[in-house]
Amino acid sequence: MTSAGFNVTSSLTLVGFSSLSGHSSLLFFVFLLLYLFVLFSDSLVIYIICSQRALHRPMFAFVASVLLNSLTVSTLVYPKLLSDLLLSGSGLVQVSWTLCLCQGFFVSSLGAASFMLLSTMAFDRYLSICHPMHYAVLVTPAKVVLMLLLCWMLPLILGVVSTLLVSRLPLCRAQLNRVYCDIYSIVSLSCGGAEAQLSGIYGLLNTAVIIFLPAAFVLFSYARILFICLRRSRSFSSKALQTCLPHLLVFFNYSISVCLDLLLRRLQSNRESDSTLITSILMMLVPTVLNPVVYGLKLKEVFTHVKRLLRCGRDS
Numbered sequence: 466m467t468s469a470g471f472n473v474t475s476s477l478t479l480v481g482f483s484s485l486s487g488h489s490s491l492l493f494f495v496f497l498l499l500y501l502f503v504l505f506s507d508s509l510v511i512y513i514i515c516s517q518r519a520l521h522r523p524m525f526a527f528v529a530s531v532l533l534n535s536l537t538v539s540t541l542v543y544p545k546l547l548s549d550l551l552l553s554g555s556g557l558v559q560v561s562w563t564l565c566l567c568q569g570f571f572v573s574s575l576g577a578a579s580f581m582l583l584s585t586m587a588f589d590r591y592l593s594i595c596h597p598m599h600y601a602v603l604v605t606p607a608k609v610v611l612m613l614l615l616c617w618m619l620p621l622i623l624g625v626v627s628t629l630l631v632s633r634l635p636l637c638r639a640q641l642n643r644v645y646c647d648i649y650s651i652v653s654l655s656c657g658g659a660e661a662q663l664s665g666i667y668g669l670l671n672t673a674v675i676i677f678l679p680a681a682f683v684l685f686s687y688a689r690i691l692f693i694c695l696r697r698s699r700s701f702s703s704k705a706l707q708t709c710l711p712h713l714l715v716f717f718n719y720s721i722s723v724c725l726d727l728l729l730r731r732l733q734s735n736r737e738s739d740s741t742l743i744t745s746i747l748m749m750l751v752p753t754v755l756n757p758v759v760y761g762l763k764l765k766e767v768f769t770h771v772k773r774l775l776r777c778g779r780d781s
Contacts, residue, residue, distance in 0.1 A: 477565050477654075478640045479549065479558040493550040499754060500543035506757035507536040513770045520766060523609045524593070524708070527586040528760050528767075530613055531715065534582060538575045539753045541568060542645050546749075549644070565646035566628055573648045574624035576723075577675035579752070581616035583716045584679035587686035590712065594690050594705045623671050624648075630664045644746060676723065683716055711763035718755055722748045 514520045514529045545568070549558045560568075593600050627648055637656040649668060655661040690709060694702035726748050761771050 476559045476561050476639070477646070477651075479560055479644060479646075493547060496543060496547055496550065499750065500539060500547070503536065503539045503543070503753050503757070506761060507532045507539075509771065509774070510757050510761050510767060511536075513767060513774065517770055520770075523589050523604050523606075524586070525767075526609055526613070527582060527589060528764070530616070531579060531582050531586070532757060532760065534575055534579050535753050535756045538572060538749075541571050541575075542749055546644055560646065565641075565651065566632055569631075569646040569648040569651055570624050570628040572645065573627065574620045577620035577624070577671075578617050579719055580676050580679045581620060582613075583712065583719065584682045584686075585612050585616055586712050587683040587716075590709055591686040591689055594709075595693050620675055623675065627664070627667060627671060630660070630667060634660055634664060645749065672727075680716075680720060687713060707765070711759050714759050714763065715752075715756055718752055718759075722751055 511529050511532050514525045549560075552558065589604060592603050596603065631648055631651050634652065634655040635658070636651075636654045638654045641650050641654070643650055652661065652664050652668065655664070687709060690705060694705050697705075760767060762768055
């Protein structure tokens with residue numbers, strides 16, 4: 466025990482399950498079906514992109530990376546959620562401090578990587594549509610690999626620093642009103658003080674660099690694409706906007722989920738509420754479920770191969 470509070474070195478309690486305990490059996494099967502759908506659909510689209518030489522282009526490499534990112538987050542969250550639902554007879558779930566930190570690190574880092582990937586995808590579409598004569602020179606396979614590494618490594622490095630700062634915080638509470646751990650929620654359990662302020666400031670800077678700057682770049686890129694399309698022929702504009710629409714849908718999907726979560730956290734501060742629990746679930750469910758649907762149905766090249774593959778499966 467310290468003057469500031471106590472350090473939780475053994476476990477935290479995920480009290481969000483208390484709101485779900487009366488429907489745990491039903492929710493278990495719902496989340497299980499959703500997880501199986503995400504596994505199948507993400508894997509199917511990634512397989513099609515990797516196996517079809519016609520899709521070995523930068524745009525589809527970024528699509529596969531976004532889906533791989535989504536698949537990884539799902540694998541980090543869904544199995545733990547399913548096991549917790551099975552064991553949450555009392556409505557409360559205990560999670561070790563180390564496991565909570567690890568889950569928070571990966572969820573936060575991979576979530577930030579999604580925004581980086583979407584901004585890189587917007588940059589790729591901008592060069593393809595606005596500078597088609599120089600596209601092959603500007604976007605080479607080597608540069609695509611470097612951009613993908615940057616999109617994953619930068620959030621992971623910043624996430625390591627954030628996790629190390631949070632791991633040093635003295636905590637005054639040990640209950641999270643969520644169904645999974647994330648770094649911001651762990652910071653909300655702290656007793657305050659200089660270390661908590663440092664973590665808060667670093668978190669704001671991290672959010673600005675990893676989320677708001679890429680989001681602003683995405684909006685700028687697509688605004689430029691729209692401006693170019695308005696000056697070109699109708700057929701050119703239709704084709705360009707058709708390739709951009711899936712990326713925009715996924716971007717707004719992520720952005721709305723994150724903004725709702727951040728807004729509700731700020732409005733409710735440290736108060737526990739069912740709305741924060743609902744947004745934590747929606748932030749996990751909506752992007753992971755909709756991403757493969759959007760890319761599988763809205764990208765014509767991918768959808769053509771999906772239909773062909775499923776038709777062959779039925780015929781055999």
